[in-house]
Amino acid sequence: MEAMGWHWESFVFAIVAFVALFLLLRKFAFGPLFGIMEERKRLITEQIQTTEQNRLQSEQLLAEQKQAMQDVRKEAHEIIEQARSISSKQGDEIIGQAKTEAHRLKNEAVKDIENEKNKAISALRSQVSAMSVMIASKIIEKQIDEKSQEQLVEHYLKEVGGKQ
Known part of the structure; x- marks a missing residue:
């Protein structure tokens, strides 16, 4: 049975070789490989977190921009309404x-017309009274007859009519 048998030396040698190979692989291959895998896992996790933070910030900025646009629209509408009200x-x-100005000007024009009318009437009265005095003095001076008086009155009335 020895030829086909089991040799404990070979078994021990195989186990020692396996353990030595495992330790070498663990030290030189598995350690760096697991380190690279851990680093890769950490980088991917950081990228996912950064991406999520960026997405949240983008959503927040978008919401702020929407609110700002609504505020600007509201303010513009208020400005337009205020401008309409003011205009x-x-x-x-x-x-x-x-x-008011037209009414004032109309009243001033009416007063000016009334003043000019009163001045014209006053001037006409003074001219008529002056003429009456002149006629009376002429009549007294000349002591003329009735026909001459009529001619004299007509003459002065023509003069008054010519002066107007």
Whole structure:
């Protein structure tokens, strides 16, 4: 049985060779290989975390931009409404001022016309009274008859009519 048998020396030698090979592989191959795999795992985990953080930041920035756009639109709408309100008020004020000014100018024109009319009437009265005095003095001076008086009155009335 020895030829086919089991040799404990070969078995021990195989186990010692296997353990030595395992230790060598562990020290020179498995250690660096597992280290590379761990490093790769760590890098992939970091990239996933960084990507997730970037995605969250992008979503937050997008939400902020949407809010900012809504705020800008709201502010623009308020500015437009305020401008409409102000322009409407200014238009009403301008129309009111124009009406007030037109009414004032009309009243001044009416007063000026009335003053000029009163001046004309006053001037006409003074001319008529001056003419009456002149006619009376001429009549007294000349002591003329009725026909001459009529001619004299007509003459002065023509003069008054010519002066107007």
